[in-house]
Amino acid sequence: MSKKSDTKAIGxxxxxxxxxxxxxxGKKIVKIPSLVGDPNPGWKGLGTDKSWLNNLMLQTDDGKKYFVGELARLQSEIKRPLADKGKMKSLKDAIIAIKAALSNFVEKDYGNFIVATGVPVASPQDEMVTLSKGLKGAMTINVANDATGEEKQINLKIDQCLVMPVCYGSYYEILKSSGEQRAVDAVxxxxxxxxxxxxxxxxxRLMRTASGSVQESITTLAERIASNLNQQTGKILRPFELIKSIEIGRKNVMIAGEQYDISETLTYYVNSIADIIVDELSTLLGTLPPDAWIEKVILTGGGAEVFGERMKNILTxxxxxxxxxxxxxxxxxxxxxxxxxQKIAQAQIDSKKKK
Ligand SMILES: Nc1ncnc2c1ncn2[C@@H]1O[C@H](COP(=O)(O)OP(=O)(O)OP(=O)(O)O)[C@@H](O)[C@H]1O
Ligand SMILES: [Mg+2]
Incomplete structure (x- = not known):
């Protein structure tokens, strides 16, 4: 088998x-909280969850150890989010998290990859280049399972790292899964x-003036609801405590031992945030030439589950x-x-094979 056919495409x-x-x-999927934290030594082997994914510790080349993902979320005293307000915070932390997560894709001790990844639409070009350079090349990844103490050393090489605006992934996915051959005009x-x-x-073409970002998101929704409930009840509820309730669609929340029905407040802020997003969208689309005709609006991200229905109506x-x-x-x-x-990276491998 040639080396090329061993190359794996990862999105x-x-x-x-x-x-x-x-x-x-699309067979193997890894999802981890976007967090990197300091290690916090403790009792080993007592917990029931001994999976690698939830107990990931990475050691960098300079010997420093980091908890990554779920382990950082649950056990690190000091933890850093990889991104804030939709922007990448530290490239170094992002690379730590990606390396640790990639270790789950190598069965033997060696792997070759082509990676395609996304950055926020508003990211400057040089950020894309730095991320691409930071990931490309041969690397040795030292990971340990904090629950079992097991250690692994993985050697892998990223032959190519394609970096593009994050939404382009969903655009490509919708086109490919609908069997569309041409580049559809879409937002x-x-x-x-x-x-x-x-x-x-x-x-x-990716239209720069008609692309951008706004802070309105699931976090803003949680912040508005929390602040409203704090005023109503005089008790303190932190926004992140609400996110799980929003995600599972729970309408009753517990604040300091009492139940509150948030359905009206939720609907109110879902509507007002969806309005702001559509306003911004209309402004951006206003920069397109008058002959431009947007055939599709693709609504993606976790927020599509929460704002989807309202967005569909106001877009209409x-x-x-x-x-x-x-x-x-x-x-x-x-x-x-x-x-x-993943499909974009796969297309790169397939086109190289044909040559
Ligand atoms: N089925 C669901 N219903 C409602 N909310 C969901 C659902 N699944 C995920 N979410 C929420 O969506 C958010 C995650 O969405 P997503 O993965 O698109 O965000 P992200 O990519 O991490 O953030 P960003 O794109 O702003 O950097 C979380 O806040 C989560 O609570
Ligand atoms: Mg996202």
């Missing part, structure tokens, strides 16, 4: 709340945990689409970018 979406990695054929609205990214594709009221059915939501909006990136 990576570094989100504010969740880092997602998708492997060949992708990715409502994430920390920001909403908007990317417009017109005549196959604002004449961005003619009917709510023209708004497309991928099958798995949280994973759609990573799935699309």
């Amino acid at each position: 990576i979406d570094l989100g504010t709340s969740i880092t997602k990695l998708v492997g060949p054929g 992708v609205v990715d409502i994430g945990a920390g920001a909403t990214n908007i990317l417009t594709v017109y005549e196959g 009221e604002n004449n961005v689409v003619q009917s709510p059915e023209e708004v497309i939501v991928p099958e798995d909006p949280v994973l759609a970018n990573a799935i699309g990136f």
